Amino acid sequence: MNRPLHERIRQDFETRILAGALAPGERLPTEQALMAHYDCARMTVNKALSALATAGLVDRRKKAGTFVARPRVHSMAMDIPDLGAQVAERGQAYRFDLALRREMHAATGRAQAPMEWKVDGSVPLLELEGIHFADGAPFALEHRFVNLTAVPEILDADFTGSSPGTWLLEHVPWTEADARITATGAGATEARLLAVEPGAPCLCVERKTWRGSEPITYVRQLFVAGAYELTAHFGPGARRDT
Amino acid sequence: MNRPLHERIRQDFETRILAGALAPGERLPTEQALMAHYDCARMTVNKALSALATAGLVDRRKKAGTFVARPRVHSMAMDIPDLGAQVAERGQAYRFDLALRREMHAATGRAQAPMEWKVDGSVPLLELEGIHFADGAPFALEHRFVNLTAVPEILDADFTGSSPGTWLLEHVPWTEADARITATGAGATEARLLAVEPGAPCLCVERKTWRGSEPITYVRQLFVAGAYELTAHFGPGARRDT
DNA sequence: TCGTTTTTAATGTATAGACAAAATAGCGAA
DNA sequence: TTCGCTATTTTGTCTATACATTAAAAACGA
Structure with a gap:
């Protein structure tokens, strides 16, 4: 009492x-x-x-x-943890292989369309593509665009081994984010990089983040089915106070 | 001001x-x-x-x-809206077909294993299986167990047309939930019910809910790839008050 | 010097009262 | 009846003050 x-x-x-x-x-x-x-x-x-x-x-x-109150919206807190940390937690060796690194503008190439990202065509971007490995086996493909106007310091970062996601998480806090989670079949190139059959089921996570109204990054991650799962939890543990 | x-x-x-x-x-x-x-x-x-x-x-x-505070966990609010409402919002006709309805005990059948649900073997359960349709085309398969000790009223509910999820959302508020999101290939039976090729990529959402410490329901939903996507948002819009 | 005790600066809780704002309810007039 | 005004109830905000609690910091003593 x-x-x-x-x-x-x-x-x-x-x-x-x-x-x-x-x-x-x-x-x-x-x-x-x-x-x-x-x-x-x-x-x-x-x-x-x-x-x-x-x-x-x-x-x-x-x-x-x-x-x-009427039963509230069916919304839950979803954890999108750092891939490297999560793999390491399972006792596996983590590695990130950078496959592509290119400075570009939003108007160039096919950046604008897949992103559906409201960035001006003149905005300088860094395009990154790479593969996440757990114990030497590829388990995720990552394709990312970073707004260089918002995060110029990323040009000095080194991604041989550690992922851009880890770097961004530590260096650039975001205030707003949208995510989209779907299932899809692996394309030909994707299947080859992930060492699976073409058409094999994959979990696709797309995420856009902003700091204030300034776009920071867009990323599309493709996970081999079974190698990864998203978990969400809602409950008292998520909102304890005092 | x-x-x-x-x-x-x-x-x-x-x-x-x-x-x-x-x-x-x-x-x-x-x-x-x-x-x-x-x-x-x-x-x-x-x-x-x-x-x-x-x-x-x-x-x-x-x-x-x-x-x-130190940057908090990378967690976002994920909306898992009512399927019927969401389909209707897109202007499509929604229908739910109940394929199986069985009263059972946790110990019976293969309920315990797939659920990984900590219910006593003597707990009476209602097992439900059905298909969600949008404009006459199947887009999701649902397999659900409901704890009859917690929700005896569900025996009087009618699920021809509307889904158990809708009924539960309206009648039984939950206080705690766990969700697991994966990609998987459709099994033979599942593929037939969903009218897709066996092995076709699907989004799998598993969810367990409790009210207090009392288990309410477990559900596994299998979505045809492309027919459904989960979205999540984090930002000022998600936690406005007053 | 090290460990213990005391001080003190900060938040945590609670009170009693005041006025503001909003929405319902009721009443009166066209 | 219906529209519009007024009164009333209930929450929203804010004040000024008091004492409790806690943990860091300072003082103290062996």
């Missing part, structure tokens, strides 16, 4: 909501009623209910009151 | 942190300093900084102060 009071109030209702004792749409007591019930100040009750509101468990409307 | 003050303070620092003006590990001013700077009460500053703390942007330690 030595936990903070606002925390106790919050948890009281969280428990009841999650257990279904309070149905979605149901109204919960007013702050006045609760401050009488818990014998505390309104600010304390307010803090508890506000926390529930920002957590999305309840909706609060002036004059109307506080209501249990 | 008519936005609440605590919100303005919060955003001031959020902006500077995300822009990199405040480096990870860097200490930000004390509440005393900030209440002088913004000419307001300490509670107001406290509210702003506490919000940043629960959002994971800063760490707060007593006596030591408030510090910019």
Whole structure:
């Protein structure tokens, strides 16, 4: 009972909501009623209910009151860990082989189309292509474009062995990102590089990132089926506080 | 300037942190300093900084102060929307065909193994299998187990036309979930049901959900490559509040 | 010098009150 | 009836203050 009071109030209702004792749409007591019930100040009750509101468990409307929120959007936190670190964690040897490194402009080549990236044609880009190896066996293909206006220092980086993703993760924080996950069959060239049959199923992850409104990088990663999986988790572990 | 003050303070620092003006590990001013700077009460500053703390942007330690948090895990919010709603949104006709409906126990059949689900063998389960159609063409296969102890009402539900996922989303809020996303080739039976070649690449989404510590459901969805994609987004748009 | 105790600076929690804002409810007039 | 105004309820924000808690830093003693 030595936990903070606002925390106790919050948890009281969280428990009841999650257990279904309070149905979605149901109204919960007013702050006045609760401050009488818990014998505390309104600010304390307010803090508890506000926390529930920002957590999305309840909706609060002036004059109307506080209501249990409808089941929220089905969204989960997905981890996209650093490939090198993940391979190393499994006790395998990691290597990245750079296959292509080219400075270019967005207007040049076929960069604009596959990216669907809103960069001006005059923006200087660094195009990188390479293969990720685990214990000597290729397991992923990576094709990346980096905005040199935003990240000029990447020209001095060395990618023989470590991947551009690792470098970017450590040097350029992003504030916004879009990802697209699909399954696809390996093309002829891709199959050869990954040492699989053409048409073999692959997991394709495409990701665009921005810092503010400035595009940073676009990457398309192709994983051999079975060699990689994405995991996502949603739950209390993802939003513990205090 | 008519936005609440605590919100303005919060955003001031959020902006500077995300822009990199405040480096990870860097200490930000004390509440005393900030209440002088913004000419307001300490509670107001406290509210702003506490919000940043629960959002994971800063760490707060007593006596030591408030510090910019180290770059957090590379995790993004992934939307796993309701299939029916999503198909309908694209202007296509949605249909779900139930192919199998069986009450069973966890110990029976091959339920335990594929689920890797920690349910006691005596737990009554409802096994469901069906196909999702868009404009008459099959695009996903679904195999699901539902814990009847947790959700007995599902026995009265009717799944001719609408999917179990939709029903569950509306009737049983979950509090915890794990997901696994892989690419795989279609098996013989699966290929026949989905009207594709055996071995054709498919996106496989497996998901387990709990309410509290009680298992609710396990589902494995197999999507024809190209017919479906998962998208994820991370950015300011994903966590707007107030 | 090293380990222990005390101080102190910072956040954490809570109070009581005030005013603002918004949305519902009710009432009155066209 | 319907439109529009007003009153009221409920949450939103903010203040000023108090005391608790914690951990770093300083003081102290062997």
